[in-house]
Amino acid sequence: MLKMESDGQGVARLPVYRAALPLLRDLWVLAKARVVSLLVFTAAVGELLAPATFTHWPAALAGLVGIALAGGAGGVLNQIVEPALDQHMRRTHGRPLANGRIGRSGAIVYALVLMSLAIAILSIWTNPLTLVLTLLGTVGYGVVYTLYLKPSTPWNIVWGGLAGALPPLIGWTAVTGQLAALPLVLVALIFVWTPAHFWPLAIYCRRDYAQACIPMLPVTHGVDRTRREVVRYALATWAVSMIPALLNRDWIYGAIAFGAGAWFVVMALRLQRMAIDADMDRYARRLFAFSISYLFLIFTALLLGKAAVSYGLV
Numbered sequence: 114m115l116k117m118e119s120d121g122q123g124v125a126r127l128p129v130y131r132a133a134l135p136l137l138r139d140l141w142v143l144a145k146a147r148v149v150s151l152l153v154f155t156a157a158v159g160e161l162l163a164p165a166t167f168t169h170w171p172a173a174l175a176g177l178v179g180i181a182l183a184g185g186a187g188g189v190l191n192q193i194v195e196p197a198l199d200q201h202m203r204r205t206h207g208r209p210l211a212n213g214r215i216g217r218s219g220a221i222v223y224a225l226v227l228m229s230l231a232i233a234i235l236s237i238w239t240n241p242l243t244l245v246l247t248l249l250g251t252v253g254y255g256v257v258y259t260l261y262l263k264p265s266t267p268w269n270i271v272w273g274g275l276a277g278a279l280p281p282l283i284g285w286t287a288v289t290g291q292l293a294a295l296p297l298v299l300v301a302l303i304f305v306w307t308p309a310h311f312w313p314l315a316i317y318c319r320r321d322y323a324q325a326c327i328p329m330l331p332v333t334h335g336v337d338r339t340r341r342e343v344v345r346y347a348l349a350t351w352a353v354s355m356i357p358a359l360l361n362r363d364w365i366y367g368a369i370a371f372g373a374g375a376w377f378v379v380m381a382l383r384l385q386r387m388a389i390d391a392d393m394d395r396y397a398r399r400l401f402a403f404s405i406s407y408l409f410l411i412f413t414a415l416l417l418g419k420a421a422v423s424y425g426l427v
């Protein structure tokens with residue numbers, strides 16, 4: 114039950130903090146905070162894999178806060194561009210800009226605040242390379258993908274995915290100031306994972322995308338072609354995921370990545386063999402959910418492998 118307070122003139126009003134909750138929830142959704150949380154996790158792993166992370170802890174912390182803020186700004190930019198599209202899709206019609214709970218100018222101010230804070234924090238505590246890569250991430254997703262690629266080509270997410278693949282490299286450069294082979298391989302891993310992550314969702318949302326005239330692959334090339342591509346990208350993800358095992362001679366990570374990647378491929382193949390019906394849509398939803406757990410598991414395994422080596426367990 115919601116408790117009301119009286120203002121002394123007999124008018125009941127909500128306590129301020131209770132009234133602020135829906136706004137905070139809207140700001141959370143606008144910043145796509147759940148997606149950003151996985152971006153930040155992959156960045157944190159990039160940092161922890163880098164040499165001497167803890168001697169550079171202010172830069173490491175600033176890198177994570179900067180990525181969270183800049184990733185959030187990307188999410189807000191995306192929704193500023195797409196309220197009409199979001200209104201037409203069941204999955205997105207309740208978003209705060211789409212249903213008018215937050216106005217366009219309020220969202221623009223929010224994006225500017227997030228981005229300014231990100232730039233300030235990264236400039237003060239990290240280095241120019243980290244700042245540039247983070248800006249590329251926000252502009253790549255919020256502008257290039259949302260404004261140009263998404264409405265014009267079914268391969269939108271292959272190239273748009275590059276933006277979301279950058280965080281492990283950004284985490285590494287925040288701590289070291291330099292590029293290196295391992296974080297570049299992790300960028301490649303997320304790059305090839307992204308289509309296998311997104312196209313299962315595009316399959317079960319294909320009618321919504323068609324109605325909104327967004328040329329996602331299942332709309333332009335059909336479900337069969339999309340399922341074949343999911344298998345290909347799941348295989349590519351499996352292959353790329355083995356490179357860190359070889360680079361680091363890390364067999365703990367290697368075993369986990371091998372098993373998880375094999376399961377990803379098996380699920381993609383199962384999806385491919387199903388009849389196109391409601392069961393297939395449900396299975397595509399499971400594969401989409403699995404793709405998220407998969408990435409979380411693989412990045413956790415990288416940490417486990419490094420910890421095992423550091424503590425002399427292998």
Ligand code: HEM
Binds near residue numbers: 147258277
């Ligand atoms: C351009 C590349 C990408 C596309 C097109 C894409 C697409 C999507 C879509 C459409 C959703 C559903 C969101 C919703 O219902 O609000 C989603 C969810 C999600 N994505 Fe991605 N994604 C991409 C890249 C990434 C990357 C790089 C990561 C993390 C490293 C990621 C992590 C997640 C997570 C954690 C969710 C679940 C959010 C939730 O539970 O609400 N995505 N993605």
Ligand SMILES: CC(C)=CCC/C(C)=C/CC/C(C)=C/COP(=O)(O)OP(=O)(O)O
Binds near residue numbers: 180263276
């Ligand atoms: C700084 C940095 C590294 C930025 C990363 C950019 C970023 C937030 C990437 C995530 C990609 C994402 C949420 C795509 C959703 O696709 P969509 O927008 O087509 O989905 P929708 O239909 O749910 O809006």
